[in-house]
Amino acid sequence: MKYYNLIILLVLLLNISCVPVKNDTAKPNILLINIDDMGWRDVGFMGSEYYETPNIDALAANGMIFTQAYAGAANCAPSRACLMSGQWTPRHEIYTVSNSDRGKSKDRKLIPVTNNEYMPDDNLLIPEILKQHGYTTCHAGKWHLTDDPLLRGFDVNIGGSHAGNPGSYYPPYKSVPSLTPPSDDYYLTNLIVDKTLDFLSSVQNGPFFLYYSPYAVHTPIQPVKELMEKYENKNEWNGQNNAEYATMVENVDAQIGRIISLLKEQGKLENTFVLFTSDNGGHYGITKQWPLRSGKGAYYEGGIREPMFAFWEGKIPKGEKSGIPVTNLDFYPTILEVAGIQKPEDKVLDGKSLLLVLTDNQTLEERPLFWHFPIYLQAYVKNDTTTQDPLFRTRPGSAVRLGDWKLIQYFENNDLELYNLKDDISEKNNLAELKPDKANELLEILENWRIETNAPVPKTLNPEYQNKP
Numbered sequence: 001m002k003y004y005n006l007i008i009l010l011v012l013l014l015n016i017s018c019v020p021v022k023n024d025t026a027k028p029n030i031l032l033i034n035i036d037d038m039g040w041r042d043v044g045f046m047g048s049e050y051y052e053t054p055n056i057d058a059l060a061a062n063g064m065i066f067t068q069a070y071a072g073a074a075n076c077a078p079s080r081a082c083l084m085s086g087q088w089t090p091r092h093e094i095y096t097v098s099n100s101d102r103g104k105s106k107d108r109k110l111i112p113v114t115n116n117e118y119m120p121d122d123n124l125l126i127p128e129i130l131k132q133h134g135y136t137t138c139h140a141g142k143w144h145l146t147d148d149p150l151l152r153g154f155d156v157n158i159g160g161s162h163a164g165n166p167g168s169y170y171p172p173y174k175s176v177p178s179l180t181p182p183s184d185d186y187y188l189t190n191l192i193v194d195k196t197l198d199f200l201s202s203v204q205n206g207p208f209f210l211y212y213s214p215y216a217v218h219t220p221i222q223p224v225k226e227l228m229e230k231y232e233n234k235n236e237w238n239g240q241n242n243a244e245y246a247t248m249v250e251n252v253d254a255q256i257g258r259i260i261s262l263l264k265e266q267g268k269l270e271n272t273f274v275l276f277t278s279d280n281g282g283h284y285g286i287t288k289q290w291p292l293r294s295g296k297g298a299y300y301e302g303g304i305r306e307p308m309f310a311f312w313e314g315k316i317p318k319g320e321k322s323g324i325p326v327t328n329l330d331f332y333p334t335i336l337e338v339a340g341i342q343k344p345e346d347k348v349l350d351g352k353s354l355l356l357v358l359t360d361n362q363t364l365e366e367r368p369l370f371w372h373f374p375i376y377l378q379a380y381v382k383n384d385t386t387t388q389d390p391l392f393r394t395r396p397g398s399a400v401r402l403g404d405w406k407l408i409q410y411f412e413n414n415d416l417e418l419y420n421l422k423d424d425i426s427e428k429n430n431l432a433e434l435k436p437d438k439a440n441e442l443l444e445i446l447e448n449w450r451i452e453t454n455a456p457v458p459k460t461l462n463p464e465y466q467n468k469p
Contacts, residue, residue, distance in 0.1 A: 039282020086332030127153030239288030
């Protein structure tokens with residue numbers, strides 16, 4: 001009898017062990033959305049009444065919106081390098097797109113620092129560390145940091161290369177020859193999401209990391225034809241009136257809607273952490289970010305302040321807004337903490353995790369944010385009065401923001417610009433001479449940071465320079 005009872009007990013134990021147990025500690029999926037050249041006010045959740053972005057707005061409304069979010073640089077390659085590495089520009093040395101001596105030589109007083117066009121191989125990127133810890137990884141859209149994303153941690157690559165723009169959104173996709181259109185007029189942004197949905201459907205077990213980084217809304221400005229009539233008849237708002245660009249914005253929103261809808265259908269959205277941002281400010285010749293000054297390529301607010309929100313169902317409270325200054329360098333440590341991954345000891349991260357800001361309504365200790373741009377970037381809008389001068393969006397310099405204050409230092413003549421962003425978000429009033437103590441305080445912080453990061457400062461005079469005083 002005792003053997004019979006023992007057998008029954010063993011059977012019961014075996015049955016209990018075979019009962020499926022819900023895994024409440026499953027690693028979350030991660031969706032990182034990085035729109036190309038989308039300005040701070042190019043979405044409804046940041047106030048636009050011209051562009052229509054209902055899917056993005058709905059997701060933002062169910063998460064936390066950051067009203068003072070920044071890119072690590074004012075144009076795409078360096079900003080993306082900051083995001084993917086979690087580091088300030090002097091550490092990866094990608095300062096601009098292509099060459100650093102842009103514009104006419106006769107107008108450049110200094111010889112700029114040589115630009116690094118490729119992310120160093122030994123710099124551990126977000127997809128690489130996530131893949132090491134069991135994530136299935138997918139890149140969809142623009143990469144711009146190396147020739148092949150598959151060599152930098154991605155299992156799947158949809159259209160990514162070193163190309164900075166597609167050349168054409170209609171076939172043939174000049175810079176995206178790896179993608180074959182299903183018809184002669186198939187829009188590239190739609191095709192990339194078609195294949196992104198295939199990837200999401202293929203992931204059956206384990207968490208995924210999707211880096212959705214569409215080429216849109218970068219130039220060339222090529223409208224989504226079926227949306228043109230709506231915007232041609234729509235009233236301008238706050239300087240926004242480009243109908244062709246507006247169709248591209250709405251179409252990106254629609255494609256994000258497709259991604260979110262599929263995640264809902266698959267039951268995956270509830271365990272997906274979403275970060276949304278843009279890589280730099282909007283192109284000032286195409287869209288306006290008023291009251292912010294200037295746009296893409298400039299280190300005024302219009303060039304570096306971005307639309308941003310985070311969503312995580314059941315973890316991040318709905319309808320929250322934060323005015324904490326944050327940067328896309330914060331994404332790397334945030335993603336690591338969300339995924340439960342320890343930072344490697346030899347990996348330098350310059351950002352801070354935002355997880356407790358998102359989930360526990362905590363704040364961050366006040367800290368300086370930095371930008372370093374030892375390069376020249378020519379103007380692309382004739383007689384542009386929003387930049388330092390009409391010839392360049394950017395001349396060699398650095399910038400720092402601490403609290404409400406922002407200092408820009410230009411290296412050619414050691415010119416300083418000091419702004420109180422709380423009182424002067426448009427950066428109209430340079431207070432450097434009126435507030436010398438504050439200017440010197442920030443300048444000391446900036447100089448110490450350059451020493452700490454070994455940031456190069458161009459000093460060699462250009463012998464071809466002609467605009468001498």
